[in-house]
Amino acid sequence: MKKVAKKYAQAVSMVEQKAYDIGSGLDTLLSLPKAKFDESVELHVRLGVDGKNADQQVRGVCVLPHGTGKNVKILVIAKGDKADEAVKAGADYVGAEEIVAKIQGGWLDFDVCITTPDMMGVVGRVARVLGPKGLMPNPKSGTVTMDVVKAITDAKAGKVEYRLDKTNNVHVIIGKVSFGKEKLIDNFNTVIEALIKAKPAAAKGQYFKNVTIASTMGPGLKVNVTM
Numbered sequence: 001m002k003k004v005a006k007k008y009a010q011a012v013s014m015v016e017q018k019a020y021d022i023g024s025g026l027d028t029l030l031s032l033p034k035a036k037f038d039e040s041v042e043l044h045v046r047l048g049v050d051g052k053n054a055d056q057q058v059r060g061v062c063v064l065p066h067g068t069g070k071n072v073k074i075l076v077i078a079k080g081d082k083a084d085e086a087v088k089a090g091a092d093y094v095g096a097e098e099i100v101a102k103i104q105g106g107w108l109d110f111d112v113c114i115t116t117p118d119m120m121g122v123v124g125r126v127a128r129v130l131g132p133k134g135l136m137p138n139p140k141s142g143t144v145t146m147d148v149v150k151a152i153t154d155a156k157a158g159k160v161e162y163r164l165d166k167t168n169n170v171h172v173i174i175g176k177v178s179f180g181k182e183k184l185i186d187n188f189n190t191v192i193e194a195l196i197k198a199k200p201a202a203a204k205g206q207y208f209k210n211v212t213i214a215s216t217m218g219p220g221l222k223v224n225v226t227m
Contacts, residue, residue, distance in 0.1 A: 007033040012219045019224040022188055025213055026181045032218050038069070039177045039216035041184055043191055044169060046210040048203060051164045055202040058164040061141050062194040066183040067158030069176035074155055075099070075110040077119050077137075082148050086114075089152040100126055108133065114143045114151045134161075162195065168209075170195065177215055188213070192225060 011032040049056040075093040076086035086094045103126045115123050115137045123137060130136040137143040141161045145151050162170045174187040199207055212220040
């Protein structure tokens with residue numbers, strides 16, 4: 001633990017207390033002491049909205065041009081032809097009532113859950129389990145659909161969901177440290193552009209209150225994004 005603390009203190013000392021442009025911010029982030037694994041690069045955005053109001057919710061999906069670097073495990077809850085399509089499209093797990101029962105028993109070894117509209121009644125049995133984990137299928141995120149093949153393809157290609165939390169922040173993984181600067185810039189810009197498009201009409205004043213990037217084990221770096 002002392003080595004981790006020492007590395008973190010060193011990393012903090014290398015970060016200037018200013019708002020970087022994304023290029024220089026990533027240069028700094030990528031120069032920080034590395035962990036023994038390929039760390040994720042996280043984007044945290046505080047938005048100038050009030051999530052308590054229904055007309056100021058911010059939620060959606062976007063496909064990162066270079067993916068997240070994560071091997072995504074996909075569960076599809078479907079029956080019949082749609083289940084067969086899911087298997088052929090490369091879903092890691094496919095099932096119906098029996099797999100919902102497995103989830104009720106505590107199994108959660110998947111990253112994305114996709115289902116067809118006709119199975120939502122069955123999936124609803126585990127809504128209280130999946131919801132807090134961010135795994136509950138939702139039409140807005142494209143995970144409740146009859147086109148399970150596209151949903152699987154998008155998820156494997158690097159589709160990420162952004163969603164306002166209770167403190168009006170959005171948290172998204174934009175890749176891995178190993179991606180390098182240019183790929184991370186592309187992914188960063190993709191998420192920022194998606195957030196701009198998702199700006200609620202009811203939102204007033206400064207939209208991007210605070211934008212921060214950080215590696216899994218590193219300190220946050222403020223990034224200048226104006227809007």
